[in-house]
Amino acid sequence: MPIHKKVDYKNLDVYTETSTDQMSYPLILSIPHSGTVFPNEFLAMTKLSIEELRANEDIFVDELLAPLSSEGIASIKMNIERAFIDVNRDKIELDEKMFYDYPADKIIFENSRCRSGYGLIHRVSASGKPVYFDTISYAEVQERVKNVYDVYHARLHDLVEQCVKKFGFCMLLDCHSMPSKICSIMQDDTKIDICLGDLFSQSCPAYVSDVLRGSLVQKGYAVLKNVPYSGAYTTFNYCEPRKKVWTLQLELNRALYVNEEDLSKKDTFSDVQKDLTASILSFAKSLKA
Secondary structure (H helix, E strand, C coil): CCCCCCCCCCCCCCEEEECCCCCCCCEEEEECCCCCECCHHHHCCCCCCHHHHHHHCCCCHHHHHHHHHHHCCEEEEECECCCCCCCCCCCCCCCHHHECCCCCCCCCCCCHHHHHCECCCECECCCCCECCCCCECHHHHHHHHHHHHHHHHHHHHHHHHHHHHHHCCEEEEEEEEECHHHHCCCCCCCCCCEEEECCCCCCCCHHHHHHHHHHHHHCCCCEEECCCCCCCHHHHHHCEHHHCEEEEEEEEEHHHCEECCCCEECCCHHHHHHHHHHHHHHHHHHHHC
């Protein structure tokens, strides 16, 4: 039976931002997939457990980066869970088969993420189970876009403009984590601790991203460029070289700091946090030099 639910957005805090009033460096951290808030109405649309729904979350990435706020590095974090709406996707990345009221005149846009179930609205969980027990409303999803997606991106756009106005340019670092199984399906035995995606040097000059890469390598991490990710929606759509806005996607292998089975912290968490924040702070200082 199609799902007819309306979400109450009045009391949803869409994002949290830190150090945006001082912005000491021309660097902004975007953390789109570490949100943990589930609207109650959404939970009524699924038979999956919260643990299953959180499996695609960039667990603890916000906490890993938290010490940087005291250094004056601006950040914006999405509070709403990724399973509800994925703000690192285009609005049109929708699987029309999910909806009972998909408009007949709408152009169907389908890419690999939609086909695999990870478009703007996730169709399946990390384990491949259906998120929804029946079809959902396209009209309701447009409310999600208006009240969550657009709110997040409007603020992120404002912060980028604020940074450019203050420093003459902006470096937007989009921060994520990746499941260790992604790092183990490569055709060779290459170790991957961290991936830096710059759309193959299209979203950020190599000499800039190599500063961050070099710092992390010095700390003993295996860092690859554009493997297995070269960048997604934020990396592609926010980079504007003519306006001196660069973007870079950061992906951390979750196995570095998390027990992926139960999403608990490993003993290595504080060491990874120390190394990561030190490298990013050094990177920020290099941008200001």
